Amino acid sequence: EALKLIGGSLVRHGIPVITIDFHGDVIFDGQSTLYGHAPQSGGQGLNPLAIDPATLAGRGLEVKIANEVDRIGRATGRLGYKQASCLRKVITDLYREFGISDTRYFSWRAGYPNLVDIFNRLSLACEEGMEGFDKQTLRECRAKVETLSCNALFRHPWPLTVQGMLAWNMRLDCSQLGREARLLAAETVLDMLFEPARATDRKS
Numbered sequence: 361e362a363l364k365l366i367g368g369s370l371v372r373h374g375i376p377v378i379t380i381d382f383h384g385d386v387i388f389d390g391q392s393t394l395y396g397h398a399p400q401s402g403g404q405g406l407n408p409l410a411i412d413p414a415t416l417a418g419r420g421l422e423v424k425i426a427n428e429v430d431r432i433g434r435a436t437g438r439l440g441y442k443q444a445s446c447l448r449k450v451i452t453d454l455y456r457e458f459g460i461s462d463t464r465y466f467s468w469r470a471g472y473p474n475l476v477d478i479f480n481r482l483s484l485a486c487e488e489g490m491e492g493f494d495k496q497t498l499r500e501c502r503a504k505v506e507t508l509s510c511n512a513l514f515r516h517p518w519p520l521t522v523q524g525m526l527a528w529n530m531r532l533d534c535s536q537l538g539r540e541a542r543l544l545a546a547e548t549v550l551d552m553l554f555e556p557a558r559a560t561d562r563k564s
Contacts (some may be wrong), residue, residue, distance in 0.1 A: 364388045376526035378553070381544050384535030392528035394520075396513040396545060397536035404524070405516030406550045407474045408432075409451065411460065414556040421462045425451050431551075435544040436504040442497045443504070446490070450481050450501075472519070475509035511541045522552050 367377050368388035387393075394404075404511045408428055429447050433439035439447065453463070454469050454473035482483060482502035490498060507529070508514055532549065 367391075371529055375454040377529050378525050378549065379529075379531040380540055380549055381533050382535060382542055382546075384533050386531065390529050391531040393531045393533055394513075395536070396511065396532060396534045396541065399512045399516075403522050404518050405513045406545055407472055407514065407516075408544065408551075409455075409474055410472045410547075412552065412556050414470055416462075417447050418556075419491035421455065421460070425455070427551075431505065431544065431547050434547070435540045436507055439504070440500075442493065442496075443501045446482075446493050446497055446501045447478070447505070449490075450485075454478065454481065475505060475514045479505045479509040503522065508537065508544055511537060513537065513541065513545060520552075525549075525552075529546045 363379075363386050364503060365388075367379060368390070370377050371388065371390035377391075381387075407448065408431060411424065415540070425448055428434065429439070429444050432447065433444060450455055451473070454477055458471060479502060482498060482505060485493070486495060486498045489495070519549060520530075534545055534547060537545065
């Protein structure tokens with residue numbers, strides 16, 4: 361109840377509030393709810409692989425990729441060395457195929473790969489093979505990614521932005537998501553909120 365009172369008071373005073381709701385009960389006037397388990401007509405969701413230009417300028421694409429591999433590992437259970445290496449290669453290849461690189465600054469606002477692209481690439485590799493990785497590693501890596509990519513929240517074509525979430529006082533209802541998806545959703549939103557400022561501080 362305390363969270364509802366605090367959130368409602370902030371909204372009434374014109375202060376934007378983003379709520380990550382694990383149990384589906386942090387509800388107050390002025391919110392707009394995004395249900396993580398349900399397809400949204402607006403076509404927006406979370407994409408951990410989306411890029412914030414300020415963040416990328418501060419830490420670089422290689423660090424972004426390493427962070428996402430670690431984030432997926434924390435959500436799905438510890439990745440083995442080979443699994444992490446495999447996932448890192450797949451994400452690196454996908455960014456390159458989407459035309460995204462450290463030096464092509466204009467590419468940072470282009471389309472981004474997402475978890476479904478990772479799953480599809482790993483599925484293809486399970487059939488055709490991938491240099492440097494055995495089939496067991498590929499299958500294990502795909503199984504971990506599938507626990508995330510199967511969720512509607514991560515399958516929308518357009519990623520949510522911090523500006524959009526703040527403008528709508530967004531409540532992200534994660535109550536019907538599995539543990540893995542809840543963890544990834546929460547970490548992704550928190551990273552979107554705080555990492556640009558940390559990246560700017562590192563540059564200065």
